[in-house]
Amino acid sequence: MYQKTKIILAILLSFSFTQAKDMQEWLRPSEIPQPKNNKLTPQRIELGKLLYFDVRLSSSEKISCATCHHPKHGWSDEIATPKAIGHEGAVGSRNSPVILNTAYQNRQFWDGRAKTLEEQTLKPIEEGVEMNMPLSILIPKLNAIDGYVKLFDIAYPKEGLNKTTLAKALASFGRTVVSTIAPFDNYIMGDKNAISKKAKRGFKLFKTKAHCIDCHEKFNFSDGSFHNIGLNDGELHGKELGRYVVKPRASWYGVMKTPTLRDVTKSAPYFHDGSVQTLVEASSICANGGRYKYNVKNKSTYIKDRGLSRQEIDDLVTFLHTLTGPDMKLKIPTKFPQ
Amino acid sequence: MKAIIYFLLITISINIQAQEHVVDQKNKTFLPSTMKLEVGDTIRFKNSDPFAHNAYADDKANEFDVGMQFPNKDKVIKMKKAGKFNVECAIHPNMLIEVEVVE
Numbered sequence: 001m002y003q004k005t006k007i008i009l010a011i012l013l014s015f016s017f018t019q020a021k022d023m024q025e026w027l028r029p030s031e032i033p034q035p036k037n038n039k040l041t042p043q044r045i046e047l048g049k050l051l052y053f054d055v056r057l058s059s060s061e062k063i064s065c066a067t068c069h070h071p072k073h074g075w076s077d078e079i080a081t082p083k084a085i086g087h088e089g090a091v092g093s094r095n096s097p098v099i100l101n102t103a104y105q106n107r108q109f110w111d112g113r114a115k116t117l118e119e120q121t122l123k124p125i126e127e128g129v130e131m132n133m134p135l136s137i138l139i140p141k142l143n144a145i146d147g148y149v150k151l152f153d154i155a156y157p158k159e160g161l162n163k164t165t166l167a168k169a170l171a172s173f174g175r176t177v178v179s180t181i182a183p184f185d186n187y188i189m190g191d192k193n194a195i196s197k198k199a200k201r202g203f204k205l206f207k208t209k210a211h212c213i214d215c216h217e218k219f220n221f222s223d224g225s226f227h228n229i230g231l232n233d234g235e236l237h238g239k240e241l242g243r244y245v246v247k248p249r250a251s252w253y254g255v256m257k258t259p260t261l262r263d264v265t266k267s268a269p270y271f272h273d274g275s276v277q278t279l280v281e282a283s284s285i286c287a288n289g290g291r292y293k294y295n296v297k298n299k300s301t302y303i304k305d306r307g308l309s310r311q312e313i314d315d316l317v318t319f320l321h322t323l324t325g326p327d328m329k330l331k332i333p334t335k336f337p338q
Numbered sequence: 339m340k341a342i343i344y345f346l347l348i349t350i351s352i353n354i355q356a357q358e359h360v361v362d363q364k365n366k367t368f369l370p371s372t373m374k375l376e377v378g379d380t381i382r383f384k385n386s387d388p389f390a391h392n393a394y395a396d397d398k399a400n401e402f403d404v405g406m407q408f409p410n411k412d413k414v415i416k417m418k419k420a421g422k423f424n425v426e427c428a429i430h431p432n433m434l435i436e437v438e439v440v441e
């Protein structure tokens with residue numbers, strides 16, 4: 001009898017232990033990752049925030065970073081169009097991604113062409129279809145605004161106001177755009193009632209039968225990796241070649257970076273081409289073998305028909321809703337340095 | 339006496355023979371993650387994950403790309419020149435090996 005209880009106890013213990021370990025991988029890292037040469041300080045973040053919302057960074061003085069990545073729209077487009085709209089209504093080639101949790105990614109952009117946020121952040125300013133503002137004009141323009149010169153001197157003493165410090169300041173603000181505590185986080189931290197039964201079923205499917213976890217993993221629900229999920233069929237003539245543009249490596253044909261699923265309810269339309277409006281459709285595509293099941297060049301081996309029923313897709317989507325937290329507390333600046 | 343000569347011959351031949359070093363790819367990591375090799379040595383990439391990897395190096399002296407490597411298929415790459423460089427996975431950019439090749 002005594003022996004039996006001991007065995008049962010051991011089984012129970014190991015069960016609760018694996019359970020806890022299972023949950024740990026979803027926990028938020030204790031600190032926002034940041035590079036050694038640009039540690040986060042309140043002054044840097046505040047300066048970056050002003051720049052982020054300042055339309056004077058664009059040649060038309062109408063567009064800021066927030067035009068395409070707005071806090072009110074889950075850090076995605078202010079205008080919920082499938083493709084980003086920038087300078088004089090020019091339509092870019094890709095859907096604006098959310099800039100949530102970019103601090104946790106070690107490649108930026110859908111195709112990963114920038115390594116760091118510092119490297120990434122100057123590109124949209126100069127890009128013709130985005131802010132259309134050459135840095136050779138922007139840097140002198142900012143240097144003529146006394147308020148900015150002072151703030152840069154406080155945030156980056158003796159480094160001056162130049163390309164490098166502009167990128168550092170914008171990147172610093174970008175790193176603080178982190179998802180807030182969602183019902184799912186409370187569940188992971190032990191509040192068993194934080195999400196519904198249906199959502200729990202969805203979470204289980206997410207990790208098992210549906211195989212979402214193969215790519216959407218850990219705190220940020222992304223493996224930071226590149227996959228072709230079969231949104232287009234055959235050869236991609238005139239379509240998005242994905243990371244293949246960076247270098248024509250066979251395994252980069254049509255691949256895109258796995259996006260975060262945090263706050264995903266706030267950022268429709270979905271996918272790099274904004275071709276899908278609902279989470280039900282997006283999840284069905286990922287779960288049931290891609291939009292095109294056959295004849296897709298370089299489709300990921302993780303994308304297979306998992307045979308999910310409508311009911312199961314519904315459970316998955318209910319689970320995805322638990323990844324949305326309240327909006328980040330943020331005072332959008334209304335007064336800018338003069 | 340004969341035995342000693344044989345022994346010497348064998349050790350010499352082992353020494354001049356290029357060595358093969360095994361790298362496993364498991365749980366989206368390379369094992370080991372740092373390596374010191376000699377010119378002429380080879381790396382045998384194994385894949386213990388249930389999905390594909392794609393090890394590559396963009397270094398000028400030792401550029402290579404094993405291509406899509408499916409589970410349980412090995413790929414062998416020879417080190418051509420001395421130098422220090424990184425091996426990465428084209429699919430999982432968090433995977434990294436720091437390699438040093440010496441003469």
Ligand SMILES: [Cu+2]
Pocket residue numbers: 366390391392427428429430433
């Ligand atoms: Cu890999």
